[in-house]
Amino acid sequence: MILYDYVLSASCYKVRLMAALLGVRLDHVAVDFHPGREHRGLAFRALNPAGTIPVLVDGDLVLTESTAMLVYLAHGTAWMGGDTAVAQAQVQGWLAFAARLGASLGMARLHDMLLYAADIAAVRRDGVACLRQMEAHLVERRFAGAIWLVGDGPSIADIACFPSVMLAPDGGVSLDDYPSVRLWTRAVRSLAGFIEMPGIHRLHELKPAPEAV
């Protein structure tokens, strides 16, 4: 499987992280997203007409949405979040929620870091609304004795939402006000096989060095 990848992309990291947690090996092709804007060029659009990254290629299959890649990688495992109607519907809800995180916290990060044009006050405000919603949900989950977004174990719902949340400070949005969200990010970072990206550090004090992927 080949992942067309960019090291600073939260969406690409989502797929790298899922693969690492599952022990699936990916071959990487680096895309010059910044400053080269290679993803907007004709050659890349022949692969993905939307001109977005990541792209996952497995034989004849070409996937261009990161959440679809999570489903493809995790199919048939406990990472799908359970097979009841409720659980599957809830997972789908969080996969869609991850897109909201990307459009708000993710865009704030691109604005602050790589100088993308954005209404920074508006995207930060939307990001805070998302974080408040997550905090409320995770508080309820903790009262019920759970830590993950859906069900009893980590799922693609957690992996889909984790990168944009963890990188929120890169876009000038602090996580200080969301203790349950922060506890949840610790839970994700303590998973066996967890890998880092710039801006997302491992739990140095808890974990031995992860295997290089």
Place this chain on the structure above:
Amino acid sequence: MISQAVLGEWYPVAMAALVDAAGRRTLLLGQEIRVFRDAGRIRVTADAGDLAVTERFGHVWACPGTPARALFTIPEADHPGRRLVDCGVVRVKCSPLRAVENFLDIAHFPFVHTDILGAEPHTEVNRYDVKIREEVDEVWATKVHFYQPQAAKSAEGGIVTEYMYRVPAPTASVLYKTCPAMPGEWDVIAIFVQPLTEELCDVWPWMALYDDVTPQAELIAFQQMIFLQDRSILENQIPRLLPLDPGMESPTQADLTSVAYRRWLKRRGLTYGAQMVAA
């Protein structure tokens, strides 16, 4: 009031290849400027008129006052066989001087660039040489040795890397490090820092490497990965401005380059982004 010493320096304001007629509106020392291409020539303008401009190392450099001297040189930029890599811009909410100081620091490698530029338990920074080379008025650190798990994109496995560091301008630094692909030569990596304000900067990493193999996108990704690991650290440093006078801080042997850099800034009056009250 910004001092003549600060105004007389050269600062990077754009990646030359990306400057078009529409141009880039940005800040330099808190003042609005525009960088644009006019009949093939790159111009940098402010309210008061055109700034002195020079194009070098893939970037556009501007001087907001009267240039005190010519832009520094990097002779390796002209070596045949080297690949020159423009890495784009990254904005960081920190003092431009702190961005440079962080670039000069080795001791953080195992903790911030874990398993790449350093790894526990190999955390010791051995003694190295630092001096201000009066004849060129630059800060130099030499004979810096450090164990690195993956020193460069072209490195296979851990090696002891030798470094030299150089500060030729207040907001630019150049490092020379062991070249895994060509023993006896140095890879050259620089950061050019544009001071937007005293607490905000645009950082333009640039490289001149011997590496005919690695795709351009991977070279850029490697450098961006390293620099972005630093970004969250830089944005959380306190005080925001770089203190030039010793106070509560206790520098160790590993901080000699930083000490020399701060002393050099103070001596030359390059205090934009610095705090003069002891911290």
